[in-house]
Amino acid sequence: MLSHYPAPVAVDFTQYLSREAAGRVRSQLKELKPYSEIPGMISFGVGVPHPSTWPLNGMTLSIPFAGKSVFVPGYESRTPDSLLPLETYEHPSKGEALVPDLSDELQYSSTYGTKHFNAWWKEHVRRTHAPRYDDWEVLCTAGNTDGMDAVMRTCFDRGDYMLVEEFAYPGLLSPAASLGLRCLGVPLDKHGMDPEALDNLMAGWDEAARGGPRPKLVVVVPTCSNPAGVTMPEERKRDLYSVCQRWNLLIVEDDPYCFLQIRPDGADSPIVPTFLSIDTDGRVIRIDSFSKIVAPGSRVGFITGHKFLVEKLMNSRESATQCPSGISIATITAILRAWGSHEGFELNYLPHISAIYGKRCLSLISLLQRYIPQDCIELPSPSGGMFLWVRLKIENHPDFPSKTPEDISNQVFHSLVKEKVLVAPSVYFKAPSTTMFNSEEEARNIFVRLSFSLPPPEQMEEGAKRMGRALAAEWGA
Numbered sequence: 001m002l003s004h005y006p007a008p009v010a011v012d013f014t015q016y017l018s019r020e021a022a023g024r025v026r027s028q029l030k031e032l033k034p035y036s037e038i039p040g041m042i043s044f045g046v047g048v049p050h051p052s053t054w055p056l057n058g059m060t061l062s063i064p065f066a067g068k069s070v071f072v073p074g075y076e077s078r079t080p081d082s083l084l085p086l087e088t089y090e091h092p093s094k095g096e097a098l099v100p101d102l103s104d105e106l107q108y109s110s111t112y113g114t115k116h117f118n119a120w121w122k123e124h125v126r127r128t129h130a131p132r133y134d135d136w137e138v139l140c141t142a143g144n145t146d147g148m149d150a151v152m153r154t155c156f157d158r159g160d161y162m163l164v165e166e167f168a169y170p171g172l173l174s175p176a177a178s179l180g181l182r183c184l185g186v187p188l189d190k191h192g193m194d195p196e197a198l199d200n201l202m203a204g205w206d207e208a209a210r211g212g213p214r215p216k217l218v219v220v221v222p223t224c225s226n227p228a229g230v231t232m233p234e235e236r237k238r239d240l241y242s243v244c245q246r247w248n249l250l251i252v253e254d255d256p257y258c259f260l261q262i263r264p265d266g267a268d269s270p271i272v273p274t275f276l277s278i279d280t281d282g283r284v285i286r287i288d289s290f291s292k293i294v295a296p297g298s299r300v301g302f303i304t305g306h307k308f309l310v311e312k313l314m315n316s317r318e319s320a321t322q323c324p325s326g327i328s329i330a331t332i333t334a335i336l337r338a339w340g341s342h343e344g345f346e347l348n349y350l351p352h353i354s355a356i357y358g359k360r361c362l363s364l365i366s367l368l369q370r371y372i373p374q375d376c377i378e379l380p381s382p383s384g385g386m387f388l389w390v391r392l393k394i395e396n397h398p399d400f401p402s403k404t405p406e407d408i409s410n411q412v413f414h415s416l417v418k419e420k421v422l423v424a425p426s427v428y429f430k431a432p433s434t435t436m437f438n439s440e441e442e443a444r445n446i447f448v449r450l451s452f453s454l455p456p457p458e459q460m461e462e463g464a465k466r467m468g469r470a471l472a473a474e475w476g477a
């Protein structure tokens with residue numbers, strides 16, 4: 001007999017989960033959170049933009065049904081009085097028409113994005129990357145995480161292999177694992193992914209031993225990479241591109257730090273040519289984000305690639321997000337308008353942002369040089385972005401080789417936490433790899449990622465001093 005007033009029944013909710021949800025893997029970087037909450041901790045662990053770099057710090061919204069306007073404050077702006085004077089927008093020149101208008105922007109748009117913003121982005125792509133083939137298209141996304149999700153759902157089936165950098169962004173590794181993809185790390189050197197290693201990996205691929213066909217796609221973070229902070233020179237890109245042609249690999253160019261590269265002469269220093277700019281075949285899927293050049297909360301980015309692939313990626317977004325956020329597009333296009341033109345964006349704004357981070361990068365390097373004994377660490381050459389990939393000289397550590405390099409790395413991490421300084425250990429970023437290291441080689445492949453985007457200058461100095469104390473004690477230096 002059915003009851004109208006059933007008694008509660010215990011439910012095992014796990015039975016409702018899909019394979020994807022049940023197997024969802026979270027980024028190991030989340031493990032840093034409890035440490036970052038310890039009072040007095042100086043954190044080089046978390047790599048997020050500094051709010052002072054956001055080109056927007058207040059807005060007023062007019063709400064007709066409520067009969068009032070509402071001010072939304074921002075970084076160092078608490079009242080409407082802090083708003084800057086209103087200026088009329090003068091249409092700068094042909095091809096640069098940005099016409100944000102909420103009466104359009106708040107409607108459902110095409111999944112590709114809105115006409116005026118996509119036209120502006122296409123012009124930006126022509127000016128910056130000058131694609132060498134005609135059939136390219138752009139798709140507005142909710143940032144690079146969204147763009148990468150589209151790629152993985154469009155190009156892969158469960159169990160497929162995806163090639164990544166040996167030390168890769170956990171925000172790529174975890175979603176890939178959740179979708180059942182097998183990431184395989186390709187070795188890196190100081191110029192980024194090693195083309196010869198990629199070539200050897202593909203040439204030696206044994207389907208039976210690997211339990212799957214050769215990979216068809218490689219993901220690279222070519223500028224100021226996360227975590228390794230490397231910017232791939234043009235020649236390295238060309239070599240890698242030709243290996244990808246040989247093995248018919250698609251290249252995903254995940255490039256959120258593209259415009260954060262150090263440019264010694266500001267706008268007069270050109271950015272390193274991108275994979276998109278050397279692509280002749282349409283095999284590059286470039287994913288750009290406004291997260292690092294405007295603000296992560298904007299959740300806006302773009303995919304640029306061959307129109308066949310971009311249409312398939314668009315189809316995946318149609319059933320995920322339907323269309324990009326009109327409110328975000330209105331905001332970003334209003335910000336872009338404030339710079340007046342592509343020229344203003346390229347010559348004034350982008351070099352301004354990269355100079356802020358570049359200065360922080362150089363300053364952290366010189367602090368580490370000053371406070372940390374040379375026997376403990378090897379510093380990278382600066383390339384900009386938000387990260388320094390510092391090698392721990394485990395081979396000089398007194399506990400090596402009686403303890404394993406991983407155990408020493410873990411011990412060093414906890415000594416740093418005890419001194420109240422937080423870093424991200426390389427184990428969080430390590431993709432499954434084909435490289436078999438012996439203990440000596442492994443000892444030379446242990447790093448910590450230091451993010452210089454957030455701590456104020458005085459904290460940076462104090463953080464470097466604390467690191468110096470902890471490492472000197474560990475190494476007995």
Ligand SMILES: Cc1ncc(COP(=O)(O)O)c(C=O)c1O
Pocket residue numbers: 142143144145146169171221225226254256288289290291296301
């Ligand atoms: C290499 C890399 N790709 C993608 C992302 C995510 O970018 P978005 O905010 O556009 O999703 C990040 C953010 O830290 C990143 O470092």
